[in-house]
């Protein structure tokens with residue numbers, strides 16, 4: 081649908097960008113921080129470990145000043161659980177509290193709204209050893225951690241996100257380095273969906289607690305949502321796409337918003353002997369969560385068809401699922417271009433995804449990630465020319481505006497990432513930031529910050545509240 085007149089972005093639209101603790105901070109075992117699962121995992125060959133990252137822990141002042149120069153209204157970052165609680169439970173690390181107090185205050189100094197993710201792929205290693213999300217105790221661990229965050233930071237943080245990409249943790253945990261299954265686990269599928277159930281319950285309890293402790297704050301989930309297209313109009317392909325959508329998207333949002341399990345996924349779990357066990361009261365807990373908004377990450381859409389001839393090997397990244405026998409078969413979309421790292425690019429699918437979410441859930445939406453990973457080059461005169469990123473972001477912002485014109489309620493846009501950081505499994509060379517960090521995969525070089533062309537471009541976008549998306553850079 082075309083609009084004869086597009087609507088403007090709302091006045092208080094939260095323009096900003098995102099990072100996550102384990103990918104950006106570094107200082108991974110400093111000042112009392114305990115290791116997380118990310119610190120003890122075997123990193124993929126040829127990629128950096130997570131000990132230094134962008135060294136945001138030591139350079140946050142410089143980084144926030146640059147975000148302020150870009151005009152950020154919001155900065156979405158995550159809090160490292162094991163920096164606050166080195167063992168995951170028990171004693172609090174005062175230095176951890178101090179760091180996030182400083183980070184939050186630094187944002188507020190410039191009028192930047194902190195948007196805090198409570199959990200972004202970094203389970204404390206000590207809790208992994210105690211069973212991670214497999215044990216029911218994980219619900220209490222997470223809620224206790226949430227309480228500490230609300231007590232210490234709730235006076236200043238108005239926007240909270242519970243679990244980043246719970247759907248990717250469940251679907252492709254091994255790609256991200258987070259899957260932990262108990263030794264000798266006989267039914268991995270059931271175990272994974274039991275872990276998922278614990279996360280659902282944990283985040284629902286955290287939301288209720290937030291509403292009780294911080295009545296003025298807003299809290300929401302942050303799954304990775306993108307619609308899945310059928311390859312053709314063959315009716316069986318549509319059924320396959322509905323299956324894939326249910327498994328990837330609606331299972332999570334139905335549970336977060338309505339407190340119910342999606343029926344298509346539930347039936348599939350039943351048939352595969354993988355239905356999670358409910359503890360008494362779980363149904364009520366799920367129904368009592370009431371998120372204030374939906375945060376979601378969007379990188380691209382997926383496509384599928386019916387088919388049983390699924391290649392072995394499972395998912396190869398967050399954005400590519402080969403399929404599930406008898407349920408759907410993932411296919412490439414011939415209409416879409418791809419990034420240098422093979423991810424399809426689909427701005428129109430962004431609008432479609434926003435419309436779909438809004439028509440199902442009718443809650444305000446915050447884009448918590450979106451962006452382009454590329455091999456950026458620092459020139460001899462200290463420039464980074466990244467027209468491909470500008471083009472990607474421009475096209476996606478245009479689609480948000482169209483979605484707003486379709487009547488969707490959009491709160492803000494926080495692309496990935498504010499600054500270069502380490503990718504989930506493709507190292508430092510896969511850069512997403514507006515701010516370039518002068519380091520290589522293994523050579524830490526100067527760690528100096530440089531403004532990419534996209535930095536200046538985004539600065540103008542924010543200044544004009546999304547009116548001027550033109551791509552020329554002086």
Ligand code: BG6
Pocket residue numbers: 100103244245248304377398449453496502503504505506510
């Ligand atoms: C999302 C994650 O899946 O995508 C981020 O929330 C991640 O942590 C981002 O970095 C980009 O993915 P990747 O694999 O390119 O780092």
